[in-house]
Amino acid sequence: MRIANNILPAAATLVMALAASPALGGELPADPLGSPMWEYHAEKLFTGGPVVFDSRVKVILPVVAEDQHVVPVTVDARKLDGVKRIVVFADLNPIPVAIDYRPMDAAPFVATRIKLDQRTPVRAAVQLADGSWHVAGEWIDAAGGGCSAPPLSRVRGDWADHLGELRGAAWSEGDTTRLRFGFRHPMDTGLVENIPAYNIETVRVMDADGREVASMDVYGSVAEDPAFTLVVDRDGPMEVAARDTSGLEFAGELAPMSGKKQTAKP
Amino acid sequence: MRVSRRAIIAGLGAAGLAPVLAPALVHAEQFAGTYDPKAEEVADGIWMVRGADEPIAFSNGGAIANSVIIATDDGAVVVDPGPSLSYGRAIRALAERVTGKPVVRVYVTHLHPDHSFGAGAFDARSVHALPATRHDLERDGEGFSDALFRVLADWMKGTTVVMPQGDVTAGEVVIGGRKLRLFALDGHSSGDLAILDEATGTLIGGDLVFHDRAPATPHANLDGWLTALDRLDGVPHDLVIPGHGPLDSGNAAIAQTRDWLTWIQGMLNDAVLSGKDMSEAGATPIPERFADIKVARYELQRSVSHFYPGLEAKLLPMVGN
Numbered sequence: 001m002r003i004a005n006n007i008l009p010a011a012a013t014l015v016m017a018l019a020a021s022p023a024l025g026g027e028l029p030a031d032p033l034g035s036p037m038w039e040y041h042a043e044k045l046f047t048g049g050p051v052v053f054d055s056r057v058k059v060i061l062p063v064v065a066e067d068q069h070v071v072p073v074t075v076d077a078r079k080l081d082g083v084k085r086i087v088v089f090a091d092l093n094p095i096p097v098a099i100d101y102r103p104m105d106a107a108p109f110v111a112t113r114i115k116l117d118q119r120t121p122v123r124a125a126v127q128l129a130d131g132s133w134h135v136a137g138e139w140i141d142a143a144g145g146g147c148s149a150p151p152l153s154r155v156r157g158d159w160a161d162h163l164g165e166l167r168g169a170a171w172s173e174g175d176t177t178r179l180r181f182g183f184r185h186p187m188d189t190g191l192v193e194n195i196p197a198y199n200i201e202t203v204r205v206m207d208a209d210g211r212e213v214a215s216m217d218v219y220g221s222v223a224e225d226p227a228f229t230l231v232v233d234r235d236g237p238m239e240v241a242a243r244d245t246s247g248l249e250f251a252g253e254l255a256p257m258s259g260k261k262q263t264a265k266p
Numbered sequence: 267m268r269v270s271r272r273a274i275i276a277g278l279g280a281a282g283l284a285p286v287l288a289p290a291l292v293h294a295e296q297f298a299g300t301y302d303p304k305a306e307e308v309a310d311g312i313w314m315v316r317g318a319d320e321p322i323a324f325s326n327g328g329a330i331a332n333s334v335i336i337a338t339d340d341g342a343v344v345v346d347p348g349p350s351l352s353y354g355r356a357i358r359a360l361a362e363r364v365t366g367k368p369v370v371r372v373y374v375t376h377l378h379p380d381h382s383f384g385a386g387a388f389d390a391r392s393v394h395a396l397p398a399t400r401h402d403l404e405r406d407g408e409g410f411s412d413a414l415f416r417v418l419a420d421w422m423k424g425t426t427v428v429m430p431q432g433d434v435t436a437g438e439v440v441i442g443g444r445k446l447r448l449f450a451l452d453g454h455s456s457g458d459l460a461i462l463d464e465a466t467g468t469l470i471g472g473d474l475v476f477h478d479r480a481p482a483t484p485h486a487n488l489d490g491w492l493t494a495l496d497r498l499d500g501v502p503h504d505l506v507i508p509g510h511g512p513l514d515s516g517n518a519a520i521a522q523t524r525d526w527l528t529w530i531q532g533m534l535n536d537a538v539l540s541g542k543d544m545s546e547a548g549a550t551p552i553p554e555r556f557a558d559i560k561v562a563r564y565e566l567q568r569s570v571s572h573f574y575p576g577l578e579a580k581l582l583p584m585v586g587n
Contacts (some may be wrong), residue, residue, distance in 0.1 A: 165584060250586070
């Protein structure tokens with residue numbers, strides 16, 4: 001405990017500092033969303049630096065969670081410099097963290113789809129090179145069952161026939177390349193009776209020389225058939241590789257301009 | 267933060283009151299109201315009952331779909347009894363009042379609960395629908411019920427999923443001397459009933475036709491829907507009662523529904539092919555000609571959710587492995 005650091009003049013500050021984890025090296029700001037789980041998650045996730053709510057982090061959610069099994073989330077932190085990590089989490093989900101993204105040679109931008117189990121804040125926490133965490137998010141309403149209902153491919157029974165199939169394409173955007181790709185995978189949460197947890201747990205992107213340009217930890221709260229949109233600071237072919245919790249590996253190459261070729265099709 | 271009782275009492279000036287009481291007001295219990303549907307006679311012996319041009323919400327009790335009352339010599343015909351048991355009862359009372367006769371037939375145009383869930387207020391044998399609609403309700407009725415109870419709470423008191431007992435087949439039916447032509451179509455869902463009252467030329471489109479209210483697509487097959495609209499366009503008529511939105515005395519509603527669906531279809535294709543993610547597709551600007559269409563952004567984003575993963579599976583190339 002580093003109580004000594006926290007003995008400050010204002011009693012209110014003292015109360016808040018004591019409530020926060022000593023590991024934070026600072027006090028936790030009050031949650032503008034008023035979530036009952038804010039402090040719990042913040043203490044676990046935000047090690048190594050101060051935490052601020054920052055409107056330069058854009059978390060884009062739909063006006064309605066039409067399908068609680070497939071809720072699109074887009075995080076755009078391109079207004080911030082030196083982004084090292086983007087953690088997307090839903091406070092009230094049984095599996096709160098969806099992705100933990102490290103854009104090494106990539107823009108601080110990521111889109112995916114997540115499952116929601118109830119009305120919850122959905123947030124992005126962006127960590128900069130100086131260790132500070134920049135957080136934004138909003139509440140989204142959702143009916144129950146997004147994490148505790150079986151995936152469609154389990155209901156249909158064909159999940160194994162298509163496991164790991166990869167679809168995707170690349171689009172040039174000036175000096176950067178937009179990648180969109182998705183894997184067929186049930187992304188079982190482990191919260192459905194008689195179906196153990198089984199999910200893709202890492203996704204990596206490598207350039208033609210095999211250098212890693214982006215990597216991501218992926219959790220069971222990402223939607224079935226997980227899909228991702230990333231923007232990498234490179235051109236040329238990109239290798240996309242994923243590994244699941246059974247150790248199976250799925251990979252493929254997104255050719256440069258493959259998106260454009262698609263567009264040109266009649 | 268701990269706040270002493272003394273501090274709260276001290277703060278109870280005018281300025282202090284609001285923050286102390288605000289949380290209590292925010293969480294105050296809301297009580298369901300009473301439905302008060304209004305019938306407007308739009309043609310001889312035909313009344314339109316307007317729904318709110320909104321999403322299903324507690325504030326409207328789910329009463330968002332249009333219902334129709336038709337007078338015949340034998341009794342009233344009701345098309346789409348609404349979202350709940352108590353709405354169905356209100357529509358039944360209204361039909362009896364405006365026609366002076368009991369309800370002898372109820373048509374449910376398709377499965378969606380804003381149209382179908384009021385059926386419990388009527389003799390189940392008098393409730394007719396397409397076989398596809400009964401099949402859909404058997405599959406989805408319980409899920410709809412859970413979803414509606416969650417949003418509408420007490421408005422739904424006593425509402426159960428009532429299966430239509432009568433099968434509708436396409437063609438002419440005469441009820442109490444009134445000739446109705448029934449069309450068995452699909453596209454908005456797998457079974458969409460449209461009805462033409464031959465005497466007045468009134469076409470009741472169900473949810474194949476929306477008007478100044480953006481079309482909803484949760485069970486839609488867009489190509490099939492466009493085909494159904496062509497079919498309805500070819501039926502001579504003077505008036506169209508859409509499933510949602512105001513009466514159409516020309517051919518605006520069918521054309522507008524077709525225009526919207528064609529735009530949505532092309533926009534979603536383009537979005538997938540140009541590398542947009544779902545959020546970006548959902549933020550696509552809505553063309554000026556749709557500026558007066560209610561809940562356009564809401565339905566656009568719903569349509570993104572309904573179609574995007576399927577379009578990606580179709581349009582993005584398979585790579586690797």
